[in-house]
Amino acid sequence: MNVLLVLLLAVPLAGALVLLVSPRGWAQHRALPVGLAATALTLLDAVALAVHYARGSRSDVDAAWIPAIGLRFHLGVDGISLPLVLLTALLTTLCAAYLLRSAARPARPQAFVALLLLLEVGMLGTFVALDLLLFFVAFEIVLVPMYAVIAGWGGADRRPSARQFILYTLVGSGVMLVGLVLVGVAAGTLDMVVLAQRGGAGLSHTVQVVGFLAIAGGLAVKIPVWPLHSWLPDAHTAAPTVGSVLLAGVLLKMGTYGLVRIAVPILPEGAAAFAPVLGVLGVVGIVYAGLACLGQSNLKRLVAFSSIGHMGFVLLGISTLTAVGINAALFANIAHGVITGLLFFLVGGISERYGSTDMGRLGGGLLAATPRLGALVVFGAVASLGLPGLAGFWGEGLAVLAAFRPAAELPGGLYVALAAVAGVGMVLTAAYLLVMLRRVVYGVPRSSVPMPDMSRAELLTWSPLVAAVLVAGLWPAVVLGVTDGAVRALLGVR
Amino acid sequence: MGIAYPTVLAAVLFAIGIYGVLARRNAVLILMSVELMLGAVTLNLVTFDALLGDPSRSGQVLALFVIVIAAAEVGVGLAIVLLLFRNRASISVDTLDGRGEAVRR
Amino acid sequence: MTGPATTAVQGVDLLAIAPPMLLAAAALVVLLVEAFRPAARLVATTALAGAGLALAAELVLAADVLGGGRSRATFCLPAALRGTGPASCSYVVDPFAVLLGLVALLAGAAALLLAVPEIRRTRLPAGEFCFLLLTAVAGAVALPAGRDLVTLVVCLELVSLPVFALVALRRYDGRSTESALTMFLVSVASTAVMLYGISLVYGLAGSMYLDRIAVALNPAAAPPAAAVGIVLVLVGFGFKVSAVPFHTWAPDTYAGAPVAVAAVLAVVSKVAGFAGLVLVLVLGFGGFAPVWAPLVAVLAAASMTVGNLVALRQRGALRLLAWSSIAQAGYVLAPLGALAGMAGRPELREELVAASVGYLVIYALMTTGAFAVVAFIGRITPGNDGTDLDGYRGLARTHPVVGVAFAFFLACLAGLPPGLAGLFAKVVVVRAVVDGGHGWLAVIVAVNTVIGLYYYLAWAVRLFAPPAADGAAFGALRRPIAVAIAVAVAGLVLLSVFPEPVLAGWSLTGTG
Amino acid sequence: MGLLDTGLRLVAVFVAFLTLPLLVGQMEHKAMAHMQSRLGPMHAGGFHGWAQLIADGVKFAQKEHVVPEHADRTIFSLAPAVALLPYLLVLLVIPLGPGLVALDLDIGLFYALAVLGVGVLGSVMAGWASANKYALLGGMRSAAQLMAYELPLVLTAASVALAAGTLSLTGIIGAWSPWWLLWQGTGAVIFFVAGLAELHRPPFDMPVADAEIIMGPYTEYTGLRFAFFLLAEYAGIVVVCALTTVLFLGGWRGPFLDAQLGWLWTLLKVFALAFVVVWLRTSYPRLRSDQLQKLAWQVLVPLALAQLALTGVIRVVMS
Amino acid sequence: MVRGEVSIDSCVSRPPWWSGTQDGLRFSAGRCGPSCLGRRDAFVDGYFGSYALVGLLLVVGAGFVAVSFAANRLLRPHRPTPEKRRGYECGLDPAGGGWAQSHVRYYVFAFLYLIFAVDAVFLFPWATVFARPGFGAVTLAEMFVFLGIVAAGVVYAWRKGVLTWV
Structure with a gap:
């Protein structure tokens, strides 16, 4: 069903264009419903695509676009991209729904929703592109809308952060x-x-090494790999809730996805050369993020830093170059997208109510003041720290496990050490999340002013994420089963 | 009688012209230096044309065009110099600039 | 004058030369209209009609050349003089010429549109302006079809000379005059240098026809003097396209000239310069590519780096555009700099030239658009002369369409989606350079793209910022400028979706 | 071309250059005197004062050479030579009879026009170098006049070249036929008038108008250098008349015996024209400087263009 | 300089005086045979020869001028006084400098001349080949176009008042 693939990009794009060209008065009030409709349609489309995939039919759109540079409009989904497509469509739809509530209504909704839809086009395009340049173009498309969302609708320091x-x-x-x-x-x-099938055949060692360095280097900024991460906390802090959700939930995945999809399979020799470096950087990131989180007083910033740590696990998984490791990485990817998306939504909710995300000012007692919201925060936190039975557990656990048995050409000793340090990192993660819970959720509320608890709209918005966390945690095969075949196909059987 | 004389003469003319362009600060003198350079070009072209016996006479044709180009350049150049002289004599350029800045800031 | 007794009459393909001829005729008509009925509106209408006529002719020509798959050659060397050598036509309308001619024509028409409000508002003499502009465009349209040095030189001068006058046309503005003088002296000196180089090449190759020069000038047979001549020609063109280090005239001139004229300088004049450069280097001096290509590569690297770095610090719109256009010239030059290894690889030559030309075309469109907006803001709005970047604050809020269009142009210049046309252009350049084996140059291009992004982005952000408290309101959008902006937007959107027509190999035909 | 031959040619041209202007000058003395009903100097040498010019020359040679204190000395001293020598060089290519020409250049016409234009530079140099307001004005006027009249001169010359299909002066005479007098007549008049204007001969002597600016560029000159300017003027008359003869009046072509008497026909025509020059001087008042420009640009240039067009059309129709 | 195999080897593609066997410029007819040699002699004689006479005459003329001035120096008195050397203004003391600012209209004259006279450069080559067989009405029409452009220039100048001098 190739039409589904094209619709995946066409629907949000059409929505964005409609909003851009429609007169201001008309769009002022209809922007949010239009946005929700477009994203929901896209989600339906993605689900349909998944169903098709599950039935075993493969979609593939391949048409010449710009022969002059060899650019083809080549789209397709497989086990690696399908979960990410679903995640993207889901998160975007939830964001659009979240905006409908009057409390979260953005200023200039027409522009905001249009940007959101453009963002979705870029994100989905990145995941379904099967042409290197098309991937790059989609990758770039994401930048400007995200920049505009942060710079136009963000909080304090939004411009420097966006820049x-x-x-x-x-x-x-x-x-x-x-x-x-x-x-x-x-x-x-x-x-x-084609390139993945060749698996590096026909590319000289130099090209592979230089190419991997350049491609992985570029992606590393996006993931972000320590020490290229310093933009992330600022961007998250400044971004509006929806921006944060998509930034953490999807945009970071684009980097790791690129590694799995392009850098590792197409340039195996380059990957082998740099994998230990990636692994070391990933583990450094885990520990660094853990320590940094311990010192954070801002809730939003804390979640942002925790993302760096989680992505470290993903990186570690990828760096093993084994099917297990990469599967783990992909799982962790999805899990992090869902969990962190939820967490940012929750932080946004707290911010709406208390006007701040600073833990010191919040003071605690969340559970007492708004029991349902508080409970959900607890849920999110324990999911994030990797409680078995929830989504966070499998990906990171498997990644550490995979590090004990990396690919044959990699230095095994190093990876054992990495796995050990990553384990320490997991403990740190648990530590800072528990500290956070203690400071914010438990205790006595600082003020006696009654706060509205979770509204029905919020519940509707967040419950799919909660469900996803539970499903993935209890039945990891739902994700791993999809990815595994594709990973093995991509890497050749390892 | 070889090709050396005209070409060396042309080279010398050209070098003098370059020197003039680089060393002079007076617009008209620079223009004259450029004319010197163009003279060198014309000389070269005519020499080579005659020497080659070029059946299509390309060298002479370009020489004619160079003459015309030189004339046109002098025309436009002197017009601009004249304009500059007038502007400087009537309105000082500095005050003009200053006023523009004032509006902008 | 004393040629052989055989006739030297050349057949003339009237359709092939129709566009520049129509432009020249229109220029004359404009001059006479100005002489007898000096009304700005009538003059401008006449000029636009002439440009439209030429555009129609160019389109017919394009349909013929592209549809027939056969280039039209005219002014060929008569058989009696040809001997055993190549065909040697002076004027060959091939896809390359059609494309660049079309671009020059469109850019010229856009400049005309931009000038209309300025002519009405200021004391800019309408007749002279239109005459000079049409003449310059006629040269720029004819130049890409030139296949011998004489034609190229004449066309290049036909572009340059009117532009000097155009820059100085605001007669009561001291800055305008000074910048005109700077540009004039630099340009004239560079022309002389180039001509000297041409005279040497002629002497050593024995012909002015590029195809004959290509045969005669190969490093194995030509003396070192040929290399000197080639380098001198390169220097001359370096000035024309304002490549670093021959760029010093550009910023002052852009800032001092009327906006429409700055657009002419940045687009028409530059397109012509690059067309000439490509023709001369590729068709004429191909054998010496190992000599000149490294120089061009260095020029390219220097141009983009210096242009972008200096542009970072600019606070004036026109100066910023000037430095940006210097940087963009570097991108256009980059593929040419990778031509060193083209000797045995014709397909590489095609690819590199196509990359350069493709970038040039897209550059022309986006720069025209940017200048159109500057013309809208600059010097039309009272109290806001459009030279300060902060004067653009809030444009997107008061004039959403213009603001978004401008942001789009800037995105294109930056090479950032949604400006896909600019992005593709950069990709093509990088790809071509990598293919030519100049990885280091590709890296420089990539790094410069990022540097460039910063200032384009900073400018675009101002558009969406709340207007400055004391900022004057923007004036109403005049129709001519709106048309120019609309055309540029339409072209760029089209090229963003479907850039193939511009990026595909626009094959150069040497002889016809 | 042997050494002797070369020497002979040079000597012949040089002698012609020294004698013909004097003859014209003498003719001017006498003709003007008679036209104005006066005798003129009658004593020097006896018969009608034939040696008067020689006496003038001797007098000039003995006068002091005064350079004004602010003058640009080098240019001031060189200007007379610059004014004089071009005419000498033009004489080189003017054919006297069939085969009787010092140098038969294939681009003789072009050469003649090019060198002729240099002469005015002498006036401009003199005017500028004198550091005198009258001289400067005169120099300016003379330059302006040259520029105005050069164009009709060149255009009509081109018309002749077009009619003959060659730039060689002997070739032009060879192609000439009497009916050229008709269809090149306008051109002939334009050429002659423009030539007069270039020489600053009355009625085109605004640059040296004595009532306004003393002697124009020559105001500060004395002695031999002043004499050189005078000599240049008469040499110029010879050259312009000779060129008109060659281009428009058929040069050596006469009613009979062209081969033997060609030189005579040429000289006769030249002197007849020279007489006209003198005649004009006595007949017409001086033109104002605006009238000068008007005549050039609004009468002569359009006429010359028309003549050129006419020539082209007739050539095509005839062929 | 290492030379490879010279691939092009004909008079057409390479200037006849260029010899590919040695470095640097050498003017020989080595590759073209006797005809080129003849052409070279013709070049020297025909081209420089005719102008040599012009040069000689110029030398003679310059010699004449020099001799005259030298003789004049011997014949004339030399007694400069400040009064004599003062600029001549009809007997009055000169006021101001000798060089006055000249009127801009002289510039306009120069400009007109420059434009039209230089354009006339193209007339002469045309005029000489015009009558050759093969050129005809088309060539004439082309020149009419050229003349038309020049005429348009004159008309424009006239309408713009450049040709009015008072």
């Missing part, structure tokens, strides 16, 4: 573009499927 976000990412993109072009020129094709 930092886009500049960091763009430096990465520039480097990545050179890498992609290098690979494309050296291999004579930009088709990811």
Whole structure:
């Protein structure tokens, strides 16, 4: 069903265009419903795609776009991208729904929703693109809307944060573009499927190493890998709730997805050369994020830093270059998207009520003042720290496990050490989340002013995420079963 | 009688022209230096054309065009110099700039 | 004058030369209209009609050349003089010429549109302005079809000379005059240098026809003097396209000239310069590519780096655009700098030239758009001369359409979605350069793209910022400028979705 | 071309250059005197004062050479030579009879026009270098006049070249036929008038108008250098008349015996024209400087363009 | 300088005086045979020869001027006084400097001349080949176009008042 693939991009794009060209008076009041309709349609489309995939039919759109540069409009989904597509469509829909509530109504809704839809086009495009340049284009499409969302609707310091976000990412993109072009020129094709099938055949060692360095270097900014992460906390802090959700839930995944989809399978020799470095950086990130979180007083910032740590696990999984590790990474990806998305929604809810996300000012007693909201925060936190039975557990656990048995060409001893340090990192994660819970959720509320508890709209918005966390945690095969085949196909059987 | 004389003469003319362009601060003198350079070009072209016996006479044709170009350049150049002189004589450029700044800030 | 007794009469393909001829005729008509009925509106209408006529002719020509798959050559060397050599036509309308001619024509028409309000508002003489502009555009349209040095030189001068006058046309503005003088002296000196180089090349190759020069000038047979001539020609063109270090005239001139004229400088004049550069280097001096290509590569790297770094610090719109156009010239030059290894690889030559030309075309469109907006803001709105970036604050709020269009142009210049046209152009350049084996240059291009992003973005952000408290309101959008902006937006959107027509190999035909 | 031959040619041209202007000058003395009903100097040399010019020359040679204190000395001293020598160089290519020409250049016409234009530079140099307001004005006027009249001159010359299909002066005479007098007549008049204007001969002597600006560029000159300017003027008359003869009046072509008497026909025509020059001087008042420009741009240039067009059309129709 | 195999080897593609066997410029007819040699002699004689006479005459003329001035120096008195050397203004003491600012209209004259006279450069080559067989009405029409442009320039100048001098 190729039409589903095209609709995946066309529906949000059409929504954005409608909003852009429609007169201001008309769009002022209808922007949010239009946005919800478009995202919901996209979600339906994604689900339909998944159903199709589950039935075993494969979708593949392949048409020449710009022959001059060998760019093809080549789309497709497989086990690696499908979960991410679903995640993206889901999170975007939830965001659109979240905005409908009067409390969260953005200023200038027409522009905001249009940007949101454009963002979705870019994110989905990144995951379904099967052409190197198309991937790059989609990757770039995400930047401007996200920049505008942060700079236009963010909180304090939004402009410097937004600028930092886009500049960091763009430096990465520039480097990545050179890498992609290098690979494309050296291999004579930009088709990811073909390139992955070749598995590096026909590419000299130098090209592979240089190409991997450039591509992974570019993606590393996006993931973000320590020490290129410094834009992330600022961007999250400044971004509006919806922006944070998508930034953490989807945008970061684009980096790891790129590694799994492009860098590792297409440039195996380069991957082998740099995998230990990635692993070390990932583990450093885990520990660093853990320590940094311990010192945070701002809730939003804390969640942002925790993302760096979680992505460290993903990186560690990828760096093992084994099917297990990469499956783990992909699972952790999804899990982090769902959990962190939920957490940012919750933080947004707290911020709406208390006007602040500073833990010191919040003072605690959340559970007492708003029991349902508080309970959900607890749920999110324990999911994030990797409580068995919840989504966070499998990905990170498997990643550490995979590190004990990395691919044959990698230094095994190093990876054992990495796994050990990552274990310490997990403990740190638990520590800072528990500290957070103690400071915010438990205790006595500081003021006696009654706070509205979770509204029905919020419940509706968040419950799918909660459900997803539970499903993935209790039945990991629902994700792993999908990814595993694709990973093995992509890597060749390892 | 070889090609050396005209080409060396042209090279010398050209070098003098370059020197003039680089060393002079007076617009008209620079213009004259440029004319010197164009003279060198014309000389070169005509010499080579005659020497080659070019059946299509390209060298002479370009030489004619160079002459015309030189004339047109002098025309436009002197007009601009004249304009500059007038503007400087009537309105000081500095005050003009200053006023523009004042409006902007 | 004393040629052989055989006839030297050349057949003339009237359709092939129709566009520049129509432009020249229109220029004359405009001059006479100005002489007898000096009304700005009538003059401008006449000029626009002339440009439209030329555009129609160019389209017919394009349909013929592209549809027939055969280039039209005219002014060929008569058989009696040809000997055993190549065909040697002076004027060949091939896809390359059609494309660049079309771009020059469109940019010229846009400049005309931009100038209309300025002519009405200021004391800019309408007739002279239109005449000079049309003449310059005629040169720029004819230049890409030139296949011998004489034609190229004449066309190049036809572009340059009117532009000097155009820059100085605001007669009561001291800044305008000074910038015109700077530009004039630099340009004239560079022309002389280039001509000297041409005279040397002519002497050593024995012909002015590019195809014959290509045969005669190969490093194995030509003396070092040929290399000197080639480098001198390169220097001359370096000034024309304002590549670093021959760029010093550009910022002052852009800032001092009327906005429409700055647009002419940035687009028409630059397109012509690059067309000439490509023709001369690729078709004429191909054998010496190992000599000049490294120089071009260095020029390209220097241009984009210096242009972007200096642009970062600019606070004036026109100066920023000037430095940005210097940087953009670097991107156009980059593929040419990778031509060193083209000797045995014709397909590489095609690809590199196509990349350069493709970038040039997209550059022309986006720069025209940017200048159109600057013309709207600048010098039309009372109290806001459009030279300060902060004067653009709030544009997107008061004039959403213009603001978004401008943001789109800036995104294109930056090479950032939604400005996909600009992004594709950069991708093509990077790809071509990598393909040519100049990875280091590709990295420089990529890094510069990021540097460039910063200032384009900073400018775009101002559009969406709340207007400054004391900022004057923007004036009403005049129709001519609106048309220019609309055309640029339409073209760029089209090229963002479907850039193939511009990026595909616009093959150069050497002989016809 | 042997050494002797070369020497002979040079000597012949040089002698012609020294004698013909004197003859014209003498003719001017006498003709003007008679036209104005006066005798003129009658004593020097006896018969009608034939040696008067020689006496003038001797007098000039003995006068002091005064350079004004602010003058640009080098240019001031060189200007007379610059004014004089071009005419000498033009004489080189003017054919006297069939085969009787010092140098038969294939672009003789072009050469003649090019070198002719240099002469005015002498006036401009003199005017500028003198550091005198009258001289400067005169120099300016003379430059302006040159510029105005050069165009009709060149255009009509082009018309002749077009009619003959060659730029060689002997070639032009060869192609000439009497009916050229008709269809090149306008051109002939324009050429002659423009030539007069270039020489600053009355009625085009605004640059040296004595009532306004003393002697124009020559105000500060004395002695031999002043004499050189005078000599240049008469040499100029010879050259312009000779060029008109060659281009429009058929040069050596006469009613009979062209081969033998060609030189005579040429000289006769030249002197007849020179007489006209003198005649005009006595007949017409001086033109104002605006009238000068008006005549050039609004009468002569359009006429010359028309003549050129006419020539082209007739050539095509005839062929 | 290492030379490879010279691939192009004909008079057409390479200037006849260029010899590919040695470095640097050498003017020989080595590759073109006797005809080029003849052309070279013709070049020297025909081209420089005719102008040599012009040069000689110029030398003679300059010699004449120099001799005259030298003789004049011997013949004339030399007694400069401040009064004599003062600029001549009809007997009055000169006021101001000798160089006055000149009127801008002289510039306009120069400009007009420059434009039209230089354009006339193209007339002469045209005029000489015009009558050759093969050129005809089309060539004439082309020149009419050229003349038309020049005429349009004159008309424009006239309408703009450049041709009025009072």
